[in-house]
Amino acid sequence: MTNKQQIRRALVLLAFLGLAFAGLGYRLVDLQVLRHDELSAKAEQNTQREFWQAPRRGNILDATGNILATSVPVKTICADPSLVGTFQPLVAHALAPLLAISEAELLQKLTPRLARNARGEVVTNNLHYVRLARNVSEDTWRQVTAAMTNLTFGVDEKKLPRAQKEFVHDLRQHAVFSEPDQMRVYPNGSLASQVVGFPAAEEAKVSGRLVSQIVGRDGVELAMQKALSGVAGWKVTETDRAQHELVALRDEDVHPRDGLNVVLTVDSAVQHIVETALAEALQKHTPRSITGIVMRPKTGEILAMASLPNYDPNQPNSITPETRNRVITDVVEPGSTFKIVVVSGALNNNVVKLTDQFDCEHGHFAFAGRVLHDHEAFGMLTAESIITKSSNIGAAKIGIRLGADSLYDYAWNYGFGQRSGIPLPGEARGFLYPVKNWSKVSIAQIPMGHGVAVTRLQMLYAMAAIANHGCLMRPMIISRLEERDGSIVQRYAPERVRQIIGEKADADMIEALKTVPTKDGTAPDAGMKNYVVAGKTGTAQKAENGSYAPGKYISSFIGFFPADNPELCISVVMDEPREGYYGGKVCGPVFREIAERCASYLNIPPDPKLMTNNPAAFVVENAAAKL
């Protein structure tokens, strides 16, 4: 029989147990329901790791597939100073020769520093993460790991207490670690450096962690940044205590999409020819700068674009404002090369024929209160001879006959005063003032290339239009975008901008231009032995501080060949040449050098009219006789 006391005790026990279970139940509900989101996020944070997978930046290739810029996998060496303890001098001594950093600098990086944060609290900087070196090769990283493993502390480690053994193990295995990175490499050094451009490493915060990215700063590297950079991937996974990934618990694994390869229209062999010829001319005439461009007039493809002095993108210290791409960034008065605009316009409007005579006033022509001069005293000259002899007065008179509005329209249609649309950053528009802003003398000055400012590319672009039956083609520098396996993603086709002059006027203009690289013209040294060349010289005084600087000239020669079926249009421009300054004298020979070597490399058939004393035909005839 149970008495009342026993029942009471049982009830108290029951109540106590009930209360305990109710407490547990409440705790369970609190953890599993009320704080579910917070705690599950915390649990995920404790176990899951997110790894950012950097895409490989695409290559920049020339038209024949040669590498102009590529990315090389490298390592960024980092350290956890909290695991180094007081052994910074030892670690710095071991790593300094491998990383090519001074011991003092390494020591400073490995030592945690005290600093105040924004709230004025004293915090320890670089406690767990510090970058020791970037762009370290795989081989060097292996040497670094070996050096860390072989660190000796001058004590018998077997006799150390367990905690110190663990410290030594962590110091050797985890104190210095690496992160994958990539480095941009330019195998050909300075070749086409201003076209290719250069990049810089930028830090970006991804998932709360700083990651290094390569970002273009100039040239194609900048213009095609999006295509080159690719899309990053990521991996959500779990790691063990030693930070090794537990592959079975990998949750998400999205591979990065590598950047596309950008294939240029530039041919590195042609570029090399141009740069070699320009470097020789730079040595001979010591100008401040010299530029050269080679373009296919039929398509607008640029085969070479060079500006000296240039830089080596592998050495960022060599990049200065002086090494900019002057072909597109600098604007200058073009001088006599601009005469092609006024003469072709006048021929197209039928206000002038090649045989029309103009009085060149024996070198002095007073117009609108100013006196225009020629470099020689010419009397009566035909329109063709005005081009041949490069008479300023003759060109001014043709301009006056053409009229201001037409002259402006032709100059605009040839692309002056506007960007050509070449996909390179930093292209200048140049200056072509509207007719309402012209002075009285402008109509006489502009035909001789004064009162307008153009880029060197614009001038070549205009000459290429004459070589291409009067049709202006947009300059192309990028041919296509490719995947890493070579499959084409996007192809850029030649783009016709507009027809500027008719076939007849164009043919007449070419006939006139053919007379320039002859013994009667201004550029006899630009003539080629086996090809008929058409071109125009230019010698413009440099404008400085609102007036023309004496003895400072921009000398140029722009031409194309074979004149009747143009394959290449070439421009050579020198800024302040010192040994001679006439465009035909200083730039003509450089043009010929480039043209002859390019013709040989590109296997351009010579002009049949110039085939004399043909030994090749003789050999074949003999061979035929033997057969």
Added chain:
Amino acid sequence: MARRSVTAGKQAALAECRHNKKMAKNRKNQAAAIRFGPALKASFLCLLIGGSAVGYVWQKNEIYRLGQQIRQRETKLVQVQNDNKRFSDQISILHSPVMIDRRAKELNLGLAPATPMQVVRLTETPVAPERNGSRQFAQRPVTELTP
């Protein structure tokens, strides 16, 4: 009739008594008896549970081991891909015209670009097959030769 039923009742009681005596005898000898069935069942159950546990641990261990292998192979694959890219880049660089020109100058080979006069150009024209079907040689007329 009544007597008959009393006898039947006695016989039933006797049979029950005999049965009870037999049960008592078996219970008495139970400790000494060997009963394989339940022992086998128990052993089997233990083996099943133990085997499952060992299998589970082995499987987990295998997953971990294979995971490590996958990780190592992935690392190796990346390394091989990097090496592959480095070598292909190296080949490409060695083929580049600039490098070839530099080497030609270094080795002082005295090479010069061919002049147009040194180039023989042949134009290919289609050759009509001969009617008699005799053996044909790859002979084409030289129609245009330019220096």
